[in-house]
Amino acid sequence: VxxxxxxxxxxxxxxxxxxxxxxxxxxxxxxxxxxxxxxxxxxxxxxxxxxxxxxxxxxxxxxxxxxxxxxxxxxxxxxxxxxxxxxxxxxxxxxxxxxxxxxxxxxxxxxxxxxxxxxxxxxxxxxxxxxxxxxxxxxxxxxxxxxxxxxxxxxxxxxxxxxxxxxxxxxxxxxxxxxxxxxxxxxxEAPMPGHGKSVPNRVKIVSDADAMARAAAAHMVELAKQAIAARGLFSVALSGGSTPKKLFELLAKPEWANKIDWAKVLIFFGDERSVGPDDKDSNYRMAKLALLDHVNLKPGHVFRMQGEADLATEAVRYQAEMAKILPHPKDSFPELDLVLLGLGTDAHTASLFPHTRALNESKAWVAANEVPQLSTRRITLTYPVINNAREVLFLTAGPDKVKPLDWVLSGPENVAEYPAQGVRPKSGALWMVDSAAAAGLPLALRGGVA
Structure with a gap:
């Protein structure tokens, strides 16, 4: 009654x-x-x-x-x-x-x-x-x-x-x-070795990729305001891919760009291919054309991973550059305000691919990673840095992500096979998922559609 x-x-x-x-x-x-x-x-x-x-x-x-x-x-x-x-x-x-x-x-x-x-x-x-x-x-x-x-x-x-x-x-x-x-x-949810207690993922279902871009932009605007108010700067690691590109293009529009004080934004990258900055496959090039060229960033506030260099040497250099810019305790990891990530059809994220050496890295902030299944090398942020971020946001869209999303969020724990499972930040990762990608999720995680 x-x-x-x-x-x-x-x-x-x-x-x-x-x-x-x-x-x-x-x-x-x-x-x-x-x-x-x-x-x-x-x-x-x-x-x-x-x-x-x-x-x-x-x-x-x-x-x-x-x-x-x-x-x-x-x-x-x-x-x-x-x-x-x-x-x-x-x-x-x-x-x-x-x-x-x-x-x-x-x-x-x-x-x-x-x-x-x-x-x-x-x-x-x-x-x-x-x-x-x-x-x-x-x-x-x-x-x-x-x-x-x-x-x-x-x-x-x-x-x-x-x-x-x-x-x-x-x-x-x-x-x-x-x-x-x-x-x-x-x-x-269970803790990753060496990373303390894990917090459950948060899952937000949106109708399509355009709705995801709007939701992600609103979230990023709010995070930027909070970080700048609290610490004077907003540090973000960007990702590549078509779904983040929609977000970047939206943020470049005046009605969104004006909501962020870009002069107080520090731009890092989550990973990069072994190509130069002008190559069509460069994550930096995509971000530059879609977003960075259109907002009022300060000179010297964009920190590119140099994919054309020897990647092992570049990993050391990039870590040293991050260490100069980002506050961090001695022998610990920086605390980025936001790390943007995507999800591959093989459940990789950043350039953390299944059964590759970088999955086991526990000390270095940045790693050169051999990816034999693609016959290439990549450079990537490692789990300790990603998991130490104040916020981690996954953007996942499209029917080809149904299986990997189900593996990562609903499958048995197997980080070697499904590397995105290894992303377990202290605040819990936020997954923005469109309806097409969410079709395979269990009822408990699907919820409503925003």
Whole structure:
């Protein structure tokens, strides 16, 4: 009843139970008090488990949202199972539940026995961890007058675990191929070696590449204002590719260019090909023609990676140049305000390609990287620098990015195979993804479209 009242107050349209029975429900979203690796649940601490069960049985798909610490090895580890009992059967239920080894206590509300919205009592039953919760549920439901228990078995297809700020920690889905019906972790954040605790990625879905350019431009404008106000300068590492090019061309237009104090912007690059600055494949050339030539940057505020040089020597030089410009603790890494990145069809980012040496670099800021699969060499910022940035923004668009995006955001951890997984900044990476690229993402990450 409280949920219904709140929904109506917020203007959310509701259907009646009769309508739901006639047409079914596509999706049921609810919370849970604990869940097991098999995605068995205990619910009911909200005192509505009977009504929740009725609604859940009408849905085709079920997703449960839980806070951290709700996952248990066996149901019952948190020590409570609510049981709904009709009032006149209360003495019998208490007696029979005790014989089952449970420890029933009548729920009190405002100093007297509480009633559910359906007029039933709730017995909070202390219990021990259960090896076979289904068997116990069957015995409880055989007691006359018991109408529901907090066991929700065989209902959940997915459980999403989040932190106190509503950020996704892990996504669990039943793995059909496992013999025991155990759940698999579809998505879980974990720290990269040497980089401390990771924060979950943020995913923003936009309709198309043009909408992405507008959203990214607005975000970059806001970051620039904050950085200049706080530190007097805004440092950004640009990337190559067609999607960033749209962003650069938009930022070059007067209505956007005037929103940033370009005289206080420092331009670095995330990577470069082994070509000169006038080559058509040069990331610097693309950025120069699309953006840098059209805004009021100070002379000396653009720091180009010299792709025409010996790249090992250039990596040392570029790191030294960054070190002169960017504040950093001794024996640590600079803190760029923004690193822009793209995603390749092989899940590479910057010039961090699958199974290449630069993936293992933990000390150098910049690395020359042999890319045998492309028969070339590249120069690139390394994970420690990227992950130390205040903000990392991925721009990902197009149907050819469906598979790599799914690998990176939803697949098992394998940084050697999917290098973009290694990008785990302290603030969590922001992924701007167009609808075409997002088509393969799991429901939990798709969200709405901006």
């Amino acid at each position: 409280e949920t219904e009242t709140l929904a109506r107050a917020e203007g959310i349209p509701l259907v009646t139970l009769e309508e739901a029975v006639s047409h079914g429900l596509d999706l049921h979203i609810d919370g849970a008090d604990e869940f097991s690796p098999r995605l068995e649940l205990i619910k009911g601490n909200g005192r509505c488990d009977l009504r929740e069960r009725v609604v859940a049985t009408l849905a085709r798909e079920h997703i449960y949202l839980v806070g951290a610490g709700k996952k248990v090895a066996r149901l019952g580890e948190r020590g409570n199972l609510p049981v709904d009992v009709v009032p006149h059967a209360l003495p019998l239920a208490i007696h029979r539940l005790g014989h089952l080894g449970l420890r029933p206590v009548l729920w009190q509300k405002n100093g007297k026995p509480g009633l559910t919205d359906d007029g039933n009592y709730i017995l909070d039953c202390g219990l021990d961890p259960q090896d076979d919760p289904a068997a116990l549920e069957g015995k409880i439901m055989a007691i006359p007058g018991v109408v529901s228990t907090g066991f929700f078995l065989g209902m959940a297809e997915m459980v999403l675990e989040g932190d106190a700020d509503f950020r996704l920690i892990a996504e669990y889905r039943l793995a059909d191929e496992t013999a025991k019906g155990e759940s698999s972790i579809l998505r879980q």
